[in-house]
Amino acid sequence: MTQSEALEILKTGRNVFLTGAAGSGKTYVLRQYIDYLKGLGASMGLSASTGIAATHMGGTTLHSWSGIGINDSLNKSEVQEIADKSHIRRNIKETDILIIDEVSMLHHFQLDMVDRVVREVKEVDTPFGGMQIVFCGDFFQLPPVQKESGKQSFFGYHSKVWQDMDIKVCYLHEQYRQKDAAYLKILNAIRSNSADENTLKTLESRFNKTIEGFGEPTKLYSHNRDVDRENAKELSELSGRTHEYHMEARGNRKLIEALKKSCLAPEILGLKKQAKVMFVKNNFEEGYVNGTLGIVEDCGHEKIIVKTVGGKRINVERMNWSIEEDGRLLATISQYPLRLAWAITVHKSQGMSLDAALIDLRDSFEKGMGYVALSRVRSLDGLSLLGLNHTALQVSEEILAKDTEFQKLSEQNRNKISRMGERVGKMQEEWREKISKTTEKKHKHKKVKGETLLETKNLLLESFGIKEMATMRNLSEGTIVSHLEQLKEKGLVKGKDLSHIKEAIPLSKFRTILGAFHKAGIVLGEETHRLSRVKDLLGPSYSFDDLRLVRLFL
Numbered sequence: 207m208t209q210s211e212a213l214e215i216l217k218t219g220r221n222v223f224l225t226g227a228a229g230s231g232k233t234y235v236l237r238q239y240i241d242y243l244k245g246l247g248a249s250m251g252l253s254a255s256t257g258i259a260a261t262h263m264g265g266t267t268l269h270s271w272s273g274i275g276i277n278d279s280l281n282k283s284e285v286q287e288i289a290d291k292s293h294i295r296r297n298i299k300e301t302d303i304l305i306i307d308e309v310s311m312l313h314h315f316q317l318d319m320v321d322r323v324v325r326e327v328k329e330v331d332t333p334f335g336g337m338q339i340v341f342c343g344d345f346f347q348l349p350p351v352q353k354e355s356g357k358q359s360f361f362g363y364h365s366k367v368w369q370d371m372d373i374k375v376c377y378l379h380e381q382y383r384q385k386d387a388a389y390l391k392i393l394n395a396i397r398s399n400s401a402d403e404n405t406l407k408t409l410e411s412r413f414n415k416t417i418e419g420f421g422e423p424t425k426l427y428s429h430n431r432d433v434d435r436e437n438a439k440e441l442s443e444l445s446g447r448t449h450e451y452h453m454e455a456r457g458n459r460k461l462i463e464a465l466k467k468s469c470l471a472p473e474i475l476g477l478k479k480q481a482k483v484m485f486v487k488n489n490f491e492e493g494y495v496n497g498t499l500g501i502v503e504d505c506g507h508e509k510i511i512v513k514t515v516g517g518k519r520i521n522v523e524r525m526n527w528s529i530e531e532d533g534r535l536l537a538t539i540s541q542y543p544l545r546l547a548w549a550i551t552v553h554k555s556q557g558m559s560l561d562a563a564l565i566d567l568r569d570s571f572e573k574g575m576g577y578v579a580l581s582r583v584r585s586l587d588g589l590s591l592l593g594l595n596h597t598a599l600q601v602s603e604e605i606l607a608k609d610t611e612f613q614k615l616s617e618q619n620r621n622k623i624s625r626m627g628e629r630v631g632k633m634q635e636e637w638r639e640k641i642s643k644t645t646e647k648k649h650k651h652k653k654v655k656g657e658t659l660l661e662t663k664n665l666l667l668e669s670f671g672i673k674e675m676a677t678m679r680n681l682s683e684g685t686i687v688s689h690l691e692q693l694k695e696k697g698l699v700k701g702k703d704l705s706h707i708k709e710a711i712p713l714s715k716f717r718t719i720l721g722a723f724h725k726a727g728i729v730l731g732e733e734t735h736r737l738s739r740v741k742d743l744l745g746p747s748y749s750f751d752d753l754r755l756v757r758l759f760l
Contacts, residue, residue, distance in 0.1 A: 212224060232342050304324075412589045510522040559584065659698070
């Protein structure tokens with residue numbers, strides 16, 4: 207299928223899995239569709255499986271967007287707790303189209319968890335609450351990290367929601383990264399699991415090859431230890447003083463650790479003049495994106511100047527990676543958005559296009575690792591290999607079979623669309639009208655910021671209870687509790703304003719919950735947004751709303 211054919215199917219509003227080989231232009235088509243939807247004023251959720259991929263889209267991780275976080279499972283009460291968070295409700299309620307990039311990096315159970323939360327918020331018992339879903343990715347890319355040895359059933363298409371969706375597969379066959387026919391033949395042979403002696407012989411001809419005409423090549427390794435060693439070695443060989451830049455952090459300790467894991471910038475960034483670096487965050491205004499390479503021209507106390515490969519000089523400033531909830535900052539880290547780039551891991555190279563690379567596949571430990579690494583490079587002339595092992599040329603047998611199925615489904619969709627003629631245009635018109643009506647309805651009913659809180663506050667001051675306010679405002683009780691939390695956080699209500707709420711809670715119940723908070727060691731300013739530990743202590747007879755109400759009086 208061509209890029210234009212895939213775009214035509216996307217514009218019909220159908221659920222789509224956009225896939226294809228590395229360099230086939232998946233991200234390009236995705237951006238075209240996003241621009242099209244922006245022109246219609248559509249409400250989109252832009253997400254990805256990883257923080258790295260999310261920054262490329264200007265979105266957020268699916269885990270953050272949906273509120274599922276790092277959980278591997280959710281019971282009914284936990285789904286309800288997530289769905290009652292005002293910022294999650296707002297994310298989901300206002301979204302008509304959800305785009306999920308790098309879907310191959312998601313476990314099947316994560317997609318099902320997101321689906322459950324979305325259905326709970328939308329109050330619609332259909333896949334993803336009836337939103338248009340656009341999956342994008344290639345299952346030949348490296349899979350998510352395995353938590354259980356030998357577990358293979360992680361692929362997103364194993365999820366229940368994937369199987370319940372009428373999803374249209376769009377498999378792109380054009381190639382835009384590799385124009386070298388001989389090299390493309392090698393990559394296709396590895397991808398189809400048909401690499402033979404000729405394939406191996408051609409690759410071996412690139413062993414320790416000197417690359418000319420492309421500048422210094424980026425080095426790709428399978429393990430972090432090799433990357434760290436290589437970068438440290440190269441940095442030590444430069445003359446001059448090493449300047450260290452320490453990551454700054456504040457907020458919830460566990461959330462800070464989660465931010466550090468998703469951030470490519472190191473906790474301690476050591477630089478010298480002439481160090482090779484890579485930007486690790488998008489900043490279009492300053493002229494760099496995640497993956498932009500450059501050389502440090504100058505560095506000193508809180509001063510870094512980088513000249514990019516494109517010749518642009520950038521006075522680099524610190525950037526923040528943050529987690530917020532209802533406009534409240536829960537955790538943030540600050541660091542210069544750089545890392546040493548003489549070497550990077552194959553995992554972190556996913557999505558990049560490199561003119562030249564020196565690749566070490568001798569310690570490949572995951573099927574597909576060789577394909578991912580080799581497909582980063584545009585041509586055979588830009589490739590130098592330190593070596594490879596047997597695993598490097600292997601791909602997953604399951605993925606190979608599934609990929610064949612995806613190609614057949616894509617061809618069926620392509621043929622069907624071509625036969626439909628003018629009907630396709632009619633479907634697209636119907637989708638545009640649906641988006642337009644939804645957008646108009648949202649603008650018509652959208653409240654001025656703070657107005658909905660003010661309504662709840664006025665009812666509270668008139669001494670109405672939680673249930674009464676929920677009924678009068680046609681909202682869930684959990685949403686009313688969220689309003690009370692925000693009103694207290696903003697200092698818009700005082701303890702005496704909440705006194706009638708406290709009196710409605712049986713004293714024995716209040717004391718029991720309060721005791722559980724203390725026993726769990728949860729204090730204000732640390733983990734008050736996390737209630738699962740308290741809930742575990744109390745058992746099923748206590749709801750999360752009970753806990754949140756008592757928390758108002760801590």
